[in-house]
Each structure stands twice: as C-alpha cells, then as structure tokens.
Amino acid sequence: MSQLKIRIAQSIDEAPKYQEPEYTGVKLVEAVIVQRGMASGSPSVDLVFHDQKGQKYVAMTTYNLLDGLHGAVVGVKKRNAN
Numbered sequence: 001m002s003q004l005k006i007r008i009a010q011s012i013d014e015a016p017k018y019q020e021p022e023y024t025g026v027k028l029v030e031a032v033i034v035q036r037g038m039a040s041g042s043p044s045v046d047l048v049f050h051d052q053k054g055q056k057y058v059a060m061t062t063y064n065l066l067d068g069l070h071g072a073v074v075g076v077k078k079r080n081a082n
Contacts, residue, residue, distance in 0.1 A: 006072050026051045
C-alpha cells in the first residue's frame with residue numbers, strides 16, 4: 001500500500017512557501033482514470049501537468065491514496081464547520 005505524509009497547515013501563513021528555483025509551478029490540466037491500472041485490478045489515476053514553458057509532467061497515483069487525501073480534506077472541513 002502507498003503511504004503519503006499529510007501535513008495540515010492552519011493558515012496561509014503556516015503553509016509552506018514554494019519558491020523557485022527549488023519548486024516550479026505547474027498547472028493540472030488532465031486526470032486520466034485507468035480502470036484496471038494496478039496489478040490488483042484496482043483503478044489508478046494519472047495526473048497530467050504543464051508548466052509555463054509547455055513542459056509536460058505526469059504523476060501516477062492510486063485510488064487508495066486519493067481516497068485518503070479526500071478523507072483528510074473532509075475531516076478538516078468538518079472540523080472547521082464546528
């Protein structure tokens with residue numbers, strides 16, 4: 001199973017500052033769901049990004065990882081509603 005460290009920042013001031021040249025901004029332009037993308041038959045998701053120069057990047061991830069992120073965001077949203 002894939003594991004991902006999830007960090008929750010309380011505000012923009014506490015969020016990491018992603019600056020060049022260490023980080024390059026990219027735009028998410030497409031998500032491709034591959035129905036049987038994993039050896040187990042589970043779906044995978046390819047996230048396609050472009051930078052300002054037109055360079056293309058892809059991040060391949062799993063349903064389980066995205067579902068975990070979704071759960072974390074829902075938890076934060078519920079906590080903020082109270």
